[in-house]
Amino acid sequence: MPANIPLPGALSRPIWVTAALQPSGLEISLKGFPMVTVEQLTKRYGSATAVDAIDFEVSKGEIVGFLGPNGAGKSTTMRMLSGFLPPTSGRAEVAGCDVFSESLRAREHIGYLPENVPLYPDMRVQEFLRYRAALKGVPGRRMNERVGDVLELCGLVDVGKKIIGRLSKGYRQRVGLADAMVHEPDLLILDEPTIGLDPNQIRLVRDLIRNLKRHHTILLSTHILSEVEMLCSRVIIINKGKIEAMDTPQNLRSRLGAAGHILFEAKVPDPRLAAAELRKLDGILGAGTRVDGEWTIFTIRPAADADPREAIYELAVSRQWPVRELSRSAVSLEQVFAEVTHAEEL
Amino acid sequence: MRRFFTLFGRELGSAFHQPLAYVVLFFFLVVTGFNFHAGVSLLNRDAGTTTMVEAFFNTVYFWFPFILVFPLITMRVFAEESKLGTIETLMTAPVRDGQVVFAKYFGALFFYLILWAPSLLYFVTFQSVTSMNAAGAVGSYVGAYAMLVLIGMLYTALGCLASALTDNQIVAAVIAFAAVLFLFFLGLLSLFMPGAGPALRDLTYYFSPVEHMMDFSRGIFDTRPVVFYVSSTLLVLFATFHVFQYRRWKA
Numbered sequence: 001m002p003a004n005i006p007l008p009g010a011l012s013r014p015i016w017v018t019a020a021l022q023p024s025g026l027e028i029s030l031k032g033f034p035m036v037t038v039e040q041l042t043k044r045y046g047s048a049t050a051v052d053a054i055d056f057e058v059s060k061g062e063i064v065g066f067l068g069p070n071g072a073g074k075s076t077t078m079r080m081l082s083g084f085l086p087p088t089s090g091r092a093e094v095a096g097c098d099v100f101s102e103s104l105r106a107r108e109h110i111g112y113l114p115e116n117v118p119l120y121p122d123m124r125v126q127e128f129l130r131y132r133a134a135l136k137g138v139p140g141r142r143m144n145e146r147v148g149d150v151l152e153l154c155g156l157v158d159v160g161k162k163i164i165g166r167l168s169k170g171y172r173q174r175v176g177l178a179d180a181m182v183h184e185p186d187l188l189i190l191d192e193p194t195i196g197l198d199p200n201q202i203r204l205v206r207d208l209i210r211n212l213k214r215h216h217t218i219l220l221s222t223h224i225l226s227e228v229e230m231l232c233s234r235v236i237i238i239n240k241g242k243i244e245a246m247d248t249p250q251n252l253r254s255r256l257g258a259a260g261h262i263l264f265e266a267k268v269p270d271p272r273l274a275a276a277e278l279r280k281l282d283g284i285l286g287a288g289t290r291v292d293g294e295w296t297i298f299t300i301r302p303a304a305d306a307d308p309r310e311a312i313y314e315l316a317v318s319r320q321w322p323v324r325e326l327s328r329s330a331v332s333l334e335q336v337f338a339e340v341t342h343a344e345e346l
Numbered sequence: 347m348r349r350f351f352t353l354f355g356r357e358l359g360s361a362f363h364q365p366l367a368y369v370v371l372f373f374f375l376v377v378t379g380f381n382f383h384a385g386v387s388l389l390n391r392d393a394g395t396t397t398m399v400e401a402f403f404n405t406v407y408f409w410f411p412f413i414l415v416f417p418l419i420t421m422r423v424f425a426e427e428s429k430l431g432t433i434e435t436l437m438t439a440p441v442r443d444g445q446v447v448f449a450k451y452f453g454a455l456f457f458y459l460i461l462w463a464p465s466l467l468y469f470v471t472f473q474s475v476t477s478m479n480a481a482g483a484v485g486s487y488v489g490a491y492a493m494l495v496l497i498g499m500l501y502t503a504l505g506c507l508a509s510a511l512t513d514n515q516i517v518a519a520v521i522a523f524a525a526v527l528f529l530f531f532l533g534l535l536s537l538f539m540p541g542a543g544p545a546l547r548d549l550t551y552y553f554s555p556v557e558h559m560m561d562f563s564r565g566i567f568d569t570r571p572v573v574f575y576v577s578s579t580l581l582v583l584f585a586t587f588h589v590f591q592y593r594r595w596k597a
Contacts, residue, residue: 107440118431122363
């Protein structure tokens, strides 16, 4: 190509130079690659609708938490994604393969851990993992390496030769996790991975999941909110088969941040008069009182986007009320969850 | 194909991981051993034209354990998997439904063949001890064991279908037992109704395992039973495949 033909600026550079000049753009385009795409996915059992036309996307490298009360449709959605149940209507794609029409190819990308962790009680741990690895197409020459890796990763090396039926619940859970990731799937679907475990075991499983996020995209369901806050980069709140909210845990919390109340504890001569004075301040919608010995505890509801703590402090100083606490409580995901799933009851 | 053999190996392995396989093997050997003993004493009393192979494969002692063993072999194949919930992990692995059904079927069939393998030793023992021929000709062996495989194919398929229908192994065993028993006695209908004439006998010959075995253990080869067993096995397996798929999709 003669050098003097003018070319549009971007094209005149080789592609790799363009890419190198826009590192952030490149990163985003790789990270944004959708691992899971769900469109209008619906599952009906007779007249009951378990999952009602949900849409969502999970990008590569994300940990997405599926949150909802029991019977919200979490497990049904996960079963459809893993190719176990066919959807009534709508479609879902995993790593670019339709989970229904290209089910086998989609399943190769998925490691699925069902809620009750079904295992063969008559097999030994290692034997079971080798069987599952072979079934999922791990080639013979990589078998020892893969099984050894997941045994180590899940802390199962000591029980590799034990019969699964004799293992404790915590170990079984880890065998299930090891099974889910033995074929190095791109996507891990974990249905309530910490249910029925004691606090120590829960911590171990959570640490495990946190370590996995470097190599896998993870979709996990739970009804434990703190788990979502600890693990997930994004939360999908689902209730009665519908998606109620979908955001990062931080955004969800700040979206309802205004609902957080202010706690103010002071020694006041007359709690009722003091409460009336507080209500007169700008940005305060209401104040409740509770007496604790000589102290009065005020629970103050601020207006949206208002932070009247400074005004409260100045009022206390001018009235010479001794203060022992003035704080604003952060909204927990518990409140967010209650808000979106039982809005009518609040 | 590799996945099929992985599944097949698992099926066979799981049978021997459980005490049931050994209990069945043990009692099966006891009963067939007794059957062999009965055959020998029959020949001692009345040495007609009957050969040892005929005497072995055509007695009540042969048919009784023969029928009883199918529900025991097949009751767990699908029912256990759905009961444990492992059907969910199994069917979310990249395996075809057909691979699973065939692997389970052949696993059960193979176990059934293992049960019968020791019986060959009886005839070897018979020949070395009595220095007589256990069968009139090699065709007798081939016929008897071919019929054993053919009938086994159909009855195992029936058992697998029963197991695919339910989560409960006991229910699966009862359904399988009823189906096998029904088919077996349907073939004996002409014995119970001697007045019905030769037309009924001609009809029941098509599905009477007793008559088929009588012919085949004499070395008489007939294509009709072969076609019947192979085609009905395929039909039942086809039904099993669809029941298996239907129950999963309905779940």
